[in-house]
Amino acid sequence: MSDFRLVVVGAGGRMGRMLVRTVSEAAGVTLAAAIERPGAAELGRDAGELAGVGPLGVPVTEDVAAAFASADGVLDFTRPEASVAFAREAARAGVVHVIGTTGFAEAELAEIDRSAQETVIVRSGNMSLGVNLLAALVRRAARTLDADFDIEILEMHHRHKVDAPSGTALLLGEAAAAGRGIALKDHAQRVRDGYTGPRTPGDIGFATLRGGSVVGEHNVIFAAAGERIELGHRAEDRGIFARGAVKAAVWGKGRAPGLYTMADVLGIADI
């Protein structure tokens, strides 16, 4: 069977380089193209050299339509507005689109939903096995613990991260809300500042730390009078996200068009 041909968009970014490296090392997949934005300094450079794995004979280009036409799947860890446009292009080309990008507005998510009517899209704020298992545990804990347990989600990332709360924190918030049988949007407390008054019962709170080179840390705290439960995850290497993304792309091959999650890919959506 021939290799699954993947395009990495945002190939010059932190995740883009890790994705190129991961695709070059994984069995059954091959790098079909590498894309950066028009005017980017990386254009014309060999994607493998950029990723530190030696030349792969794949130059970084800006020609999205040609790249998607030559591929089976797209790995996309870029920016929300770029991912919305890539989803449209993936739908046109009929290729699997794996979206790791975070920080979407509601209207952008609705546009991605529309593209997913025409092609397979796997979107997740975190592509690692560990975090998706953590989300399942959080859902389970939230279902068991009564409303006396306040839920707070704490995350820390490197100083370059541009969105907050992180996609993972929101994913964990959704899991907690699902466990409680409530809608996160009605109970999320994303920022606290100044004279806030006491905590609103039933809120799911978020706190954001940024600094240094932290790959990604998340803690979900269930705090009641007299006791506290903490569930957490520490990412130590971006390779966990890249390997998850490659797995998602291959999983998407031949599936019906639709929007899927990493929990679907890992087969843990119902645990």
Ligand SMILES: NC(=O)C1=CN([C@@H]2O[C@H](COP(=O)(O)OP(=O)(O)OC[C@H]3O[C@@H](n4cnc5c(N)ncnc54)[C@H](OP(=O)(O)O)[C@@H]3O)[C@@H](O)[C@H]2O)C=CC1
């Ligand atoms: N779901 C998950 O498991 C994970 C998700 N992420 C998410 O992935 C995203 C990227 O993170 P990270 O790699 O650290 O960020 P970077 O800024 O290092 O990389 C993003 C890359 O995308 C490029 N880009 C932006 N717009 C376009 C475009 N229109 N066409 C082509 N390339 C474009 C950027 O170019 P330029 O610099 O010129 O703008 C940059 O090279 C973030 O949203 C982050 O939260 C990260 C890790 C794991």
Ligand SMILES: O=C(O)C1=N[C@H](C(=O)O)C[C@H](O)C1
């Ligand atoms: O920007 C990052 O780096 C990461 N982003 C994702 C998020 O927003 O949760 C996933 C991971 O934590 C790293």
